[in-house]
Amino acid sequence: MIRITQGGVEIGDGDAERLRAEYLATGVAVMPRFLAEPTLSALLKKINPEAFAFKTEPNVKGSTLFMPSTDPALESLHFMLNRPELFALVSRIAAIPVPGTFFSRLHRTIPQLGMDLDWHDDGVDGRILGLNINLSTETYTGGLLQVRNPDKQTVGEVGQLPPGDAFLFRIGDRWEHRLTPVESGARTVAVGWFRLGKEWSTVVLNKFRSSMIFAETENPR
DSSP states (O other), X not given: OEXXXXXXXXXXXXXXXXXXXXXXXXXXXXXXXXXXXXXXXXXHHHOOGGXXXXXXXXXXXXXXXXXXXXXXXXXXXXXXXXXXHHHHHHHXXXXXXXXXXXXXXXXXXXXXXXXXXXXXXXXXTTEEEEEEEEOOOSXXXXXXXXXEOTTSOEEEEEOOOOTTOEEEEOOBTTBEEXXXXXXXXXXXEEEEEEESSSOHHHHHHHHHHHHXXXXXXXXXX
């Protein structure tokens, strides 16, 4: 079992090898109880359902409801998952270079026309591996994340998991995935990408500097 706790990243004996085999065969690797308590509860309390807004993807057919990128819940998730030990672990599981950053989105899908995502490849902007974390506290049906290989064969599929469970999914190298429509309930997830590039500490510092410059512009002394 791989778990994110307040103290760091925990992994059980043989779990990395098991996940690697699953990932190579199906393009996905399911990680039960990925967010441990009380980390999960604290994150769920920060999610405001009314903050989600309708948004279409520019390069993907379909749409979902997105949380603003400045939402506190999303910022907490970024700090939670940008850990060198997690980067080293996913590199081992997915046979990819060690990522430098992880960026995520919070989004929700409900039974509404167009609320799905067609087949697409997330291999842009340095993204080398996907991660999906279930944050739904109610039961939903549909909303399957399906993965297909370069031969257009669907080899992996994940439906609703318990809150805090997660799965890695393969991107790039002509692998694609899609999200099927939710038939009932609401699907709320964090979906993000491990990326090549600057280390997270550098990204955070630059973001802090940018916010300070903006504050000084808005409130000149």
